Amino acid sequence: MKSIEEDPGPGVGPDPRLPLHARIKDDLLRRIRAGEWNGTTPLPPESSLADSYEISIGTLRRVLGELATEGILERQQGRGTFVRRASFQNSLYRFFRVQGQEGQTPLSRILSRTPETADSVLAAALNVRLGSGLLHMRRLRLWNEHPFLIEDIWLPLPRFDAVAQADLSDLGPLLYPAYERLACVVVGSATEELSVVAATATQAALLSVAPDTALVRISRSALTHAGEIMEYRESHGVANSFRYRVEIS
Amino acid sequence: MKSIEEDPGPGVGPDPRLPLHARIKDDLLRRIRAGEWNGTTPLPPESSLADSYEISIGTLRRVLGELATEGILERQQGRGTFVRRASFQNSLYRFFRVQGQEGQTPLSRILSRTPETADSVLAAALNVRLGSGLLHMRRLRLWNEHPFLIEDIWLPLPRFDAVAQADLSDLGPLLYPAYERLACVVVGSATEELSVVAATATQAALLSVAPDTALVRISRSALTHAGEIMEYRESHGVANSFRYRVEIS
DNA sequence: CAGTGGTCTAGACCACCTT
DNA sequence: AGGTGGTCTAGACCACTGA
Numbered sequence: 001m002k003s004i005e006e007d008p009g010p011g012v013g014p015d016p017r018l019p020l021h022a023r024i025k026d027d028l029l030r031r032i033r034a035g036e037w038n039g040t041t042p043l044p045p046e047s048s049l050a051d052s053y054e055i056s057i058g059t060l061r062r063v064l065g066e067l068a069t070e071g072i073l074e075r076q077q078g079r080g081t082f083v084r085r086a087s088f089q090n091s092l093y094r095f096f097r098v099q100g101q102e103g104q105t106p107l108s109r110i111l112s113r114t115p116e117t118a119d120s121v122l123a124a125a126l127n128v129r130l131g132s133g134l135l136h137m138r139r140l141r142l143w144n145e146h147p148f149l150i151e152d153i154w155l156p157l158p159r160f161d162a163v164a165q166a167d168l169s170d171l172g173p174l175l176y177p178a179y180e181r182l183a184c185v186v187v188g189s190a191t192e193e194l195s196v197v198a199a200t201a202t203q204a205a206l207l208s209v210a211p212d213t214a215l216v217r218i219s220r221s222a223l224t225h226a227g228e229i230m231e232y233r234e235s236h237g238v239a240n241s242f243r244y245r246v247e248i249s
Numbered sequence: 250m251k252s253i254e255e256d257p258g259p260g261v262g263p264d265p266r267l268p269l270h271a272r273i274k275d276d277l278l279r280r281i282r283a284g285e286w287n288g289t290t291p292l293p294p295e296s297s298l299a300d301s302y303e304i305s306i307g308t309l310r311r312v313l314g315e316l317a318t319e320g321i322l323e324r325q326q327g328r329g330t331f332v333r334r335a336s337f338q339n340s341l342y343r344f345f346r347v348q349g350q351e352g353q354t355p356l357s358r359i360l361s362r363t364p365e366t367a368d369s370v371l372a373a374a375l376n377v378r379l380g381s382g383l384l385h386m387r388r389l390r391l392w393n394e395h396p397f398l399i400e401d402i403w404l405p406l407p408r409f410d411a412v413a414q415a416d417l418s419d420l421g422p423l424l425y426p427a428y429e430r431l432a433c434v435v436v437g438s439a440t441e442e443l444s445v446v447a448a449t450a451t452q453a454a455l456l457s458v459a460p461d462t463a464l465v466r467i468s469r470s471a472l473t474h475a476g477e478i479m480e481y482r483e484s485h486g487v488a489n490s491f492r493y494r495v496e497i498s
Numbered sequence: 499c500a501g502t503g504g505t506c507t508a509g510a511c512c513a514c515c516t517t
Numbered sequence: 518a519g520g521t522g523g524t525c526t527a528g529a530c531c532a533c534t535g536a
Binding site: 191 | 337
């Protein structure tokens with residue numbers, strides 16, 4: 001329990017010329033990134049947060065509303081306000097037009113799981129030192145026994161030792177819940193980048209297409225709430241099964 | 250000037266169980282789509298809007314704030330609240346990595362401008378009857394005399410007669426301001442769809458690549474504020490100069 | 499039932515733009 | 518100077534959740 005004297009009060013934030021709500025928002029973002037609330041425990045109720053910041057409840061509600069709109073927080077009437085996990089609603093993956101029922105998760109088959117050392121590309125992607133230990137997993141995604149996506153996944157060691165040693169059947173089709181269970185790491189956000197490349201011989205064989213067929217490559221960096229890169233992933237799928245839509249306004 | 254009796258009051262909106270702010274928002278969206286304010290004339294001031302809806306200014310401000318966040322309205326302190334044109338900040342076009350200074354508009358060269366009749370694909374894309382009149386323009390975009398994008402643009406006639414007859418030098422590199430000037434049509438929003446195709450012989454020649462090179466195709470449907478499709482556009486660029494990023498949270 | 503977030507109000511004061 | 522949107526407050530009442 002905090003005393004009022006410990007609390008930063010309305011003076012928080014770097015630039016006192018900023019509006020009050022902006023400074024409060026910055027401070028809340030800082031505390032979320034610091035892991036003060038972990039996704040299962042709610043933030044303090046509005047009234048108590050407003051008191052501790054010494055602002056009116058209306059101003060605090062404006063800040064919480066903005067953070068909810070941005071997908072950082074999730075508000076549930078009667079229950080409380082929670083830090084949200086990354087939802088991957090916007091993920092580019094979803095735009096491979098594959099034959100399969102809506103809402104179902106495709107089958108996944110882990111082809112390999114081997115320790116590696118970081119080359120310069122991976123060291124940069126994961127923000128680790130050259131030559132440090134990584135876990136590399138290669139996975140195939142399939143609909144009705146028909147492969148449509150190859151995933152190469154790299155995780156830093158020793159942080160993910162538990163994933164390296166877990167029974168493969170413990171991992172299941174969704175890896176992020178497994179990371180949380182085994183290594184206590186939660187995905188807070190991610191960045192994906194799309195590009196088009198020609199299939200290597202290996203990729204072509206796995207996807208049963210001709211070599212040099214155009215593939216869509218999606219590179220994903222997944223971050224913790226604190227902003228540390230926890231996973232780097234490259235996925236390749238056949239380009240002519242890919243459609244992506246954007247709304248502009 | 251409206252009398253209070255004419256105004257819909259707080260009872261507007263289809264479902265009276267909806268919160269007040271949601272019903273007001275629906276009504277404002279309807280009036281925006283109906284073209285009640287055209288982008289240069291401001292909406293009535295907050296106080297007068299709140300009075301005419303018989304709601305408090307705080308509730309009205311909430312609605313206007315949401316519409317501004319969604320990019321529908323633009324608020325300018327001291328000036329007023331305006332309906333926004335489409336900004337194309339999110340356009341997929343921007344992700345062709347071309348050599349050229351930031352912020353500059355690439356050169357454009359109109360290769361052809363011919364009347365056509367709508368085939369089934371174009372009729373569906375522009376929501377017009379099969380066989381109705383269209384204007385087809387083909388345009389090349391270049392950086393330093395190096396072509397990187399082919400654009401095929403279709404406009405419904407007779408609405409865009411003025412564009413069909415204007416001097417080509419009147420069109421300039423940006424078409425949407427020209428549509429507004431010549432045909433009094435403003436873009437309110439747009440949808441873009443990305444796919445990957447193989448270059449035809451003609452496309453390959455124009456872009457000086459080998460036939461069957463992978464191209465990124467971007468199909469764009471541009472809409473008026475009223476939701477009518479005013480332009481359909483297909484653009485093709487070399488796929489390996491394309492990079493697209495998405496943030497996920 | 500107590501506690502949470504959701505809605506709505508009424509009004510004060512400030513910062514900015516136009517005239 | 519007058520009018521616009523921007524900030525902030527204080528409080529009433531409602532709807533939902535969980536024990």
